[in-house]
Amino acid sequence: MMKILEVRNLKKIYTTRFGGNRVTALENVNFEVEAGEYVAIMGESGSGKTTLLNIVASLDRPTSGSVILSGIDLGSVKDKDIAVFRRDHLGFVFQDFNLLDSFSVRDNIFLPLVLSGKRYAEMEKRLTPLAFQLGIGDVLSKFPYEISGGQKQRAAVARAMITEPQLLLADEPTGALDSRSSEELLRLFAELNGRGQTILMVTHSAKAASRAGRVLFIKDGIVFHQIYRGNCRDEEMYQRISDTLTVIATEGQGK
Amino acid sequence: MKPMLYLRLAAGNIRKNRKIYFPYLLTCVCMVAIFYILGFLAKDPDVIEMRGGRTLETILGFGVVVIAVFSALFLFYTNSFLVKRRRKEMGLYSVLGMGKRHIAGVMLCENIMIGFLGVLFGLGGGILLSKLSQMCLLRLMGNIAPFPFYVNIRIMLLTVAVYGAVFLLIYLSSLRKLGTASPLELLRESSAGEKEPKGNLPIALLGLALVAVGYWLALTVKDPIEAMAWFFAAVILVILGTYCCFIAGSVSFLRLLKRNRRYYYSPKHFIPVSGMTYRMKRNGAGLASICILSTMVLVTLSSVTSLYIGKTDSLRARYPRHIIMELKGADEKMWEYLDLSVGQTLDRCGVKSKGRCFYRYFQGYAAMNEDGILDFSRMGHQTLFRITAVPYRDYAAAEQGAPLTGRPLEEGEALVFFGNGEEQKTVTFADGQRYTVVGEADRQRVLLTSGADFEGQILLVLPDDGDIDALLDSYAEEIFDDATPRNPNRYLAFDLDAPQQTRLEILNLLSSVMEEYDGETSGGYSYYTTGSDWNEADFFGNYAGLFFIGVLLGAAFVFATILIMYYKQITEGYEDQSRFDIMRRVGMTRREIRAAVNSQVIAVFFLPLLAAGVHMAFAFPMISRMLRLFDLINVRLFLFTSVLSFLFFAVFYVAVYLITSRAYYGIVSAAPDRGTA
Numbered sequence: 001m002m003k004i005l006e007v008r009n010l011k012k013i014y015t016t017r018f019g020g021n022r023v024t025a026l027e028n029v030n031f032e033v034e035a036g037e038y039v040a041i042m043g044e045s046g047s048g049k050t051t052l053l054n055i056v057a058s059l060d061r062p063t064s065g066s067v068i069l070s071g072i073d074l075g076s077v078k079d080k081d082i083a084v085f086r087r088d089h090l091g092f093v094f095q096d097f098n099l100l101d102s103f104s105v106r107d108n109i110f111l112p113l114v115l116s117g118k119r120y121a122e123m124e125k126r127l128t129p130l131a132f133q134l135g136i137g138d139v140l141s142k143f144p145y146e147i148s149g150g151q152k153q154r155a156a157v158a159r160a161m162i163t164e165p166q167l168l169l170a171d172e173p174t175g176a177l178d179s180r181s182s183e184e185l186l187r188l189f190a191e192l193n194g195r196g197q198t199i200l201m202v203t204h205s206a207k208a209a210s211r212a213g214r215v216l217f218i219k220d221g222i223v224f225h226q227i228y229r230g231n232c233r234d235e236e237m238y239q240r241i242s243d244t245l246t247v248i249a250t251e252g253q254g255k
Numbered sequence: 256m257k258p259m260l261y262l263r264l265a266a267g268n269i270r271k272n273r274k275i276y277f278p279y280l281l282t283c284v285c286m287v288a289i290f291y292i293l294g295f296l297a298k299d300p301d302v303i304e305m306r307g308g309r310t311l312e313t314i315l316g317f318g319v320v321v322i323a324v325f326s327a328l329f330l331f332y333t334n335s336f337l338v339k340r341r342r343k344e345m346g347l348y349s350v351l352g353m354g355k356r357h358i359a360g361v362m363l364c365e366n367i368m369i370g371f372l373g374v375l376f377g378l379g380g381g382i383l384l385s386k387l388s389q390m391c392l393l394r395l396m397g398n399i400a401p402f403p404f405y406v407n408i409r410i411m412l413l414t415v416a417v418y419g420a421v422f423l424l425i426y427l428s429s430l431r432k433l434g435t436a437s438p439l440e441l442l443r444e445s446s447a448g449e450k451e452p453k454g455n456l457p458i459a460l461l462g463l464a465l466v467a468v469g470y471w472l473a474l475t476v477k478d479p480i481e482a483m484a485w486f487f488a489a490v491i492l493v494i495l496g497t498y499c500c501f502i503a504g505s506v507s508f509l510r511l512l513k514r515n516r517r518y519y520y521s522p523k524h525f526i527p528v529s530g531m532t533y534r535m536k537r538n539g540a541g542l543a544s545i546c547i548l549s550t551m552v553l554v555t556l557s558s559v560t561s562l563y564i565g566k567t568d569s570l571r572a573r574y575p576r577h578i579i580m581e582l583k584g585a586d587e588k589m590w591e592y593l594d595l596s597v598g599q600t601l602d603r604c605g606v607k608s609k610g611r612c613f614y615r616y617f618q619g620y621a622a623m624n625e626d627g628i629l630d631f632s633r634m635g636h637q638t639l640f641r642i643t644a645v646p647y648r649d650y651a652a653a654e655q656g657a658p659l660t661g662r663p664l665e666e667g668e669a670l671v672f673f674g675n676g677e678e679q680k681t682v683t684f685a686d687g688q689r690y691t692v693v694g695e696a697d698r699q700r701v702l703l704t705s706g707a708d709f710e711g712q713i714l715l716v717l718p719d720d721g722d723i724d725a726l727l728d729s730y731a732e733e734i735f736d737d738a739t740p741r742n743p744n745r746y747l748a749f750d751l752d753a754p755q756q757t758r759l760e761i762l763n764l765l766s767s768v769m770e771e772y773d774g775e776t777s778g779g780y781s782y783y784t785t786g787s788d789w790n791e792a793d794f795f796g797n798y799a800g801l802f803f804i805g806v807l808l809g810a811a812f813v814f815a816t817i818l819i820m821y822y823k824q825i826t827e828g829y830e831d832q833s834r835f836d837i838m839r840r841v842g843m844t845r846r847e848i849r850a851a852v853n854s855q856v857i858a859v860f861f862l863p864l865l866a867a868g869v870h871m872a873f874a875f876p877m878i879s880r881m882l883r884l885f886d887l888i889n890v891r892l893f894l895f896t897s898v899l900s901f902l903f904f905a906v907f908y909v910a911v912y913l914i915t916s917r918a919y920y921g922i923v924s925a926a927p928d929r930g931t932a
Binding site for chain 2: 057059080082083084086087088090092094098099100101102103107110111112114115116117120123159
């Protein structure tokens with residue numbers, strides 16, 4: 001299978017303004033994601049999972065180590081090209097949706113395409129099946145403040161998917177949703193993954209992670225543990241994740 | 256809570272929010288300083304005692320009122336920015352357990368501090384600069400004697416009282432604004448979604464129509480007196496129209512652009528167009544205000560400057576000679592006496608006259624009826640013409656004006672000049688006198704001044720003294736109901752070849768010369784003397800005062816505009832911060848974001864300036880007509896000062912743009928970013 005993402009010896013140290021405190025967010029992270037995989041990254045608050053996602057998303061630079069996306073080392077991409085690279089290769093879904101309130105849902109979804117100079121007909125052609133699949137066909141003309149959280153998040157997924165990205169990155173996508181909307185969003189992710197979409201999701205929720213094909217646990221800046229789904233069902237997966245989390249938590253207390 | 260804690264909190268708040276408080280404080284200081292300086296000058300004995308000082312006192316007193324009202328309004332406006340920005344903070348305080356009373360206490364301390372600092376530094380600056388501005392003003396009026404430095408305690412107290420009241424009102428209004436909101440509302444306010452602006456097409460069209468009518472009025476009114484009246488109508492129409500256009504028109508226009516898919520869905524227009532829709536909805540009123548304010552600054556500056564520069568010409572236009580005498584209704588003997596006395600007075604003083612202009616004349620007001628007949632009896636409702644009729648021999652004897660062409664007038668012929676540019680083949684009076692027009696009269700020959708009622712002037716040159724007498728008689732009969740024959744009026748004007756002091760002495764002597772006439776005086780005679788020197792001080796005092804006030808108020812307005820702009824940018828910056836971040840995350844490059852935001856900022860910034868320029872261009876004809884009331888006939892001078900004012904203002908504006916947009920980008924790019932790491 002083809003590797004979409006390789007993360008090697010990733011290290012990130014934040015230095016406070018006057019150089020006094022050095023905080024190690026990521027110590028030494030290594031993992032790979034293959035095409036078509038659905039990977040969840042779990043960890044407690046402050047474990048460095050969001051930092052990891054930001055570095056993979058090229059929103060942040062690592063202190064050392066490398067991120068290779070579809071064979072391209074992100075460290076070698078020039079600063080001024082990074083945004084275009086991000087636009088063409090990555091899709092994002094955030095916890096707080098990050099929709100622009102001055103655009104209608106349709107225009108929010110079109111935003112990356114407009115920026116790459118696509119024609120309107122082409123944009124419409126891509127949107128129609130996507131909107132249908134995501135169930136937001138009837139709210140396209142509405143504005144973000146007029147629709148529910150679940151619809152907002154699905155609109156954000158549409159915006160992420162419309163560029164047909166190689167990797168879909170999700171940062172706590174269910175964090176701001178009620179349980180029904182969460183369930184629906186996770187079903188959608190599974191469906192997208194079923195059609196071959198590679199997904200990397202950072203989450204707190206064992207429930208969300210239990211839908212993934214593989215779960216990475218991050219603690220103290222390193223990949224602490226991994227669980228492969230293999231052939232087990234969501235419920236079993238959920239159980240295994242919960243067990244692992246308990247182990248992590250009790251170990252933490254033991255120290 | 257203890258008062259000390261209030262003070263400490265208040266001081267901390269001001270320090271933390273210095274980015275928005277410092278400009279506010281600076282404005283307070285400037286307004287207070289300008290107020291003190293104007294008040295100081297209005298009551299300054301040296302200024303009042305100068306020739307023309309009395310008129311100046313009135314103008315300056317007026318300026319004091321204007322600046323007080325303006326600064327109150329303006330400080331209110333800027334304070335509302337501050338309050339809006341700080342509502343969240345206040346919400347936080349109440350969540351943390353401070354009661355409304357405590358918050359009110361902290362705010363009171365803040366207001367007292369700002370007010371105290373503003374008035375203190377303002378007065379300090381005002382007192383320091385009062386001497387300088389006094390010298391400037393006196394210099395403008397042509398006086399250079401040194402004057403002592405002093406402080407006007409009464410004006411100081413007045414300043415403290417006025418601004419104390421202003422700050423009290425500001426405090427009460429911000430209390431009211433906070434008092435109505437619950438803590439949660441205060442905290443959440445800024446995160447609520449905003450409705451998509453719906454352009455209101457009918458209002459937009461109405462706005463366009465209002466502006467168009469205003470422009471049309473400004474372009475078509477010819478008569479300066481009428482212009483004065485219509486000017487206010489036009490100004491109000493244009494102001495209303497500007498507000499409509501900025502608020503509704505801009506949004507409607509942008510929505511039209513949005514509908515055009517090819518245009519809208521392109522990388523260059525997508526973000527600016529939709530962003531502008533929101534910006535214009537939020538800022539339409541503010542931008543319209545800036546536009547109106549800028550127009551006022553420009554109009555004020557350009558007209559006072561042209562008046563000041565052109566003051567010597569204006570004086571000469573109003574009073575064409577050093578000595579001007581009119582003897583009305585007197586008989587031949589009295590005239591001979593006057594003529595003789597003038598000669599003797601000049602000889603005694605050893606001064607020669609030059610540019611002498613003498614003529615007999617008739618002067619009266621008449622309405623023109625539908626058939627173009629001039630009628631003395633129909634006064635009251637119609638536009639009146641002021642008719643000046645001069646016999647041909649006096650007209651021909653005049654030394655000034657273009658050389659005479661053509662033959663002397665025959666009976667029944669006339670030369671005519673219409674102030675309103677009209678052309679007629681004949682001139683007919685209601686009593687039957689009728690003349691064939693054979694040419695145009697040269698008004699320079701009789702020094703006909705081109706003052707306020709220039710459009711309503713008719714100059715007639717008639718063949719013979721008898722024609723003048725006939726007009727006099729029928730006028731007297733019609734107006735005074737008196738059939739006794741009348742004496743013609745006489746006009747005598749000349750320059751003196753002497754310094755101003757001597758000229759003034761001679762003018763004084765001549766003004767009382769008729770009192771010594773011991774012959775028999777004819778019934779309704781009147782004698783009137785004037786001259787440029789008598790009026791110079793008042794004239795220059797007026798114009799220097801207007802200029803001084805215009806520049807000071809202009810400075811205050813410019814300052815206000817700058818500050819409003821600054822606050823707009825800062826507020827927008829905070830609002831755009833999150834948007835900026837989202838755009839970056841969905842894959843816009845910094846350069847793209849900057850370009851998209853830049854085009855919006857530039858549009859928002861320069862739209863008012865552009866509109867102000869257009870307003871000014873359309874107001875130009877009307878204002879240049881109104882300036883004629885102030886005897887300014889030099890349209891090219893006014894054009895020059897207009898263009899100059901605009902350029903000056905534009906340079907200022909661009910400088911402000913550069914400064915504020917830096918502040919804006921500073922705020923917007925404060926969000927975490929790998930580029931800045």
